[in-house]
Amino acid sequence: MAQRVLLIVSGGIAAYKALELVRLLRGRDIAVRAVMTEAAKQFVTPLSLGVLTEDHVYGALFDLKDEREIGHIQLSRDADLVVVAPASADILAKMAAGIADDLATTLLLATDKPVLAVPAMNVRMWHHKATQRNLAQLREDGIHVMEPAIGAMACNEWGKGRLPEPVDILAEIERLLAEGPGAAEPHPLLTDTTRTINAPDLSEHNLFGRHVLVTAGPTHEPIDPVRYIANRSSGRQGFAIAAAAARAGARVTLVAGPVTLPTPPGVTRVDVETAREMAVAVEQALPADVAIMVAAVADWRATDEAAQKLKKDGSGKPAPLALTENPDILAALGQHPQRPALLIGFAAETESVIDHARAKRTRKGADWIVANDVSGAVMGGDSNAVHLVTADGAESWPDMPKTAVAARLIERIADALAGH
Numbered sequence: 001m002a003q004r005v006l007l008i009v010s011g012g013i014a015a016y017k018a019l020e021l022v023r024l025l026r027g028r029d030i031a032v033r034a035v036m037t038e039a040a041k042q043f044v045t046p047l048s049l050g051v052l053t054e055d056h057v058y059g060a061l062f063d064l065k066d067e068r069e070i071g072h073i074q075l076s077r078d079a080d081l082v083v084v085a086p087a088s089a090d091i092l093a094k095m096a097a098g099i100a101d102d103l104a105t106t107l108l109l110a111t112d113k114p115v116l117a118v119p120a121m122n123v124r125m126w127h128h129k130a131t132q133r134n135l136a137q138l139r140e141d142g143i144h145v146m147e148p149a150i151g152a153m154a155c156n157e158w159g160k161g162r163l164p165e166p167v168d169i170l171a172e173i174e175r176l177l178a179e180g181p182g183a184a185e186p187h188p189l190l191t192d193t194t195r196t197i198n199a200p201d202l203s204e205h206n207l208f209g210r211h212v213l214v215t216a217g218p219t220h221e222p223i224d225p226v227r228y229i230a231n232r233s234s235g236r237q238g239f240a241i242a243a244a245a246a247r248a249g250a251r252v253t254l255v256a257g258p259v260t261l262p263t264p265p266g267v268t269r270v271d272v273e274t275a276r277e278m279a280v281a282v283e284q285a286l287p288a289d290v291a292i293m294v295a296a297v298a299d300w301r302a303t304d305e306a307a308q309k310l311k312k313d314g315s316g317k318p319a320p321l322a323l324t325e326n327p328d329i330l331a332a333l334g335q336h337p338q339r340p341a342l343l344i345g346f347a348a349e350t351e352s353v354i355d356h357a358r359a360k361r362t363r364k365g366a367d368w369i370v371a372n373d374v375s376g377a378v379m380g381g382d383s384n385a386v387h388l389v390t391a392d393g394a395e396s397w398p399d400m401p402k403t404a405v406a407a408r409l410i411e412r413i414a415d416a417l418a419g420h
């Protein structure tokens with residue numbers, strides 16, 4: 001059954017972006033029922049929202065017909081997730097205080113479903129102590145609160161308070177919906193406990209508003225219609241990094257070679273087969289704030305892909321197979337006019353791991369190299385012992401699951417982007 005979102009649109013210039021969000025949600029087959037505050041109606045019309053949701057748009061609390069047919073409690077419980085986007089300073093304050101003076105706030109008080117608030121407001125309103133106090137309260141109450149983006153505001157000021165891009169909100173919604181039964185438990189506002197459900201740590205290691213580009217897996221380089229050159233990469237480390245970046249709130253593009261792994265929630269995946277396809281997909285995904293090149297790209301491809309299956313002729317001569325070097329995607333990004341601010345490569349070595357990684361960092365124009373010794377069972381395995389080589393030196397991490405390597409790397413990336 002299609003998943004359902006109850007979208008509450010509050011007032012603010014960013015309300016028009018709710019239309020784009022509805023379009024994206026519908027594109028993912030997620031049903032949307034919209035509720036507007038009176039202030040929201042000053043910015044977008046119920047008609048345009050209704051056309052996009054293909055449903056009645058709710059607004060007035062004392063709509064007798066709706067009370068009889070649905071009732072506001074029902075409205076708030078039909079959904080899998082309640083999303084407030086944009087969430088104005090005013091509605092956040094009411095939510096924090098438990099005020100229910102219109103349909104939107106009444107639904108928010110009555111719901112037993114997870115709630116995601118996506119704030120958008122003037123930078124000074126965002127930084128005001130009252131707003132920050134309300135946000136802290138909401139997070140403590142188990143409400144998921146996205147961080148606003150930083151940038152120019154409609155009011156000619158610059159700073160934090162912009163509504164995150166609709167694709168980023170979509171990613172967060174998909175992430176929460178994918179959490180399934182955990183996220184569907186009643187939130188603490190109703191159960192009156194202090195437990196926070198799946199509340200992302202938004203205070204630190206935050207990648208909201210950032211675009212993270214990851215390559216993962218092997219590449220397959222065709223020799224003829226049935227044979228190809230490949231390697232043992234499973235894609236697990238790269239997928240774990242993409243998943244961790246999405247959890248930290250980033251918009252993530254994962255360019256994946258041929259692997260059998262599921263796409264992590266909130267990640268946009270581009271499947272490719274060859275190194276050259278991977279190079280094109282990476283180029284098309286730019287600009288990115290961070291690129292993490294985890295793929296084990298094949299160094300060579302067959303110079304000519306045979307149109308028919310190659311045959312042995314029994315003569316004992318070497319195989320008719322000439323090889324050509326593949327483009328180096330990481331090195332190309334290092335030179336690219338749109339080079340990501342943080343460019344990270346991986347190095348799989350079987351000897352002198354750190355020395356080779358240092359040399360690779362310089363040769364490829366990368367900022368960091370994550371190096372590992374692949375003489376054991378790293379490729380295809382679950383754990384990894386890596387060394388992080390930066391301009392400041394090398395740091396060796398203990399052997400840990402690939403998911404833990406991913407989480408730690410994403411923390412380091414968020415800190416580096418935040419200038420720590």
Ligand code: C5P
Binds near residue numbers: 293295297330
């Ligand atoms: O040169 P080497 O293959 O050891 O470099 C490994 C690093 O370079 C990895 O980050 C890998 O993803 C990247 N790479 C690439 N394109 C290639 C070869 C390697 O992006 N053709």
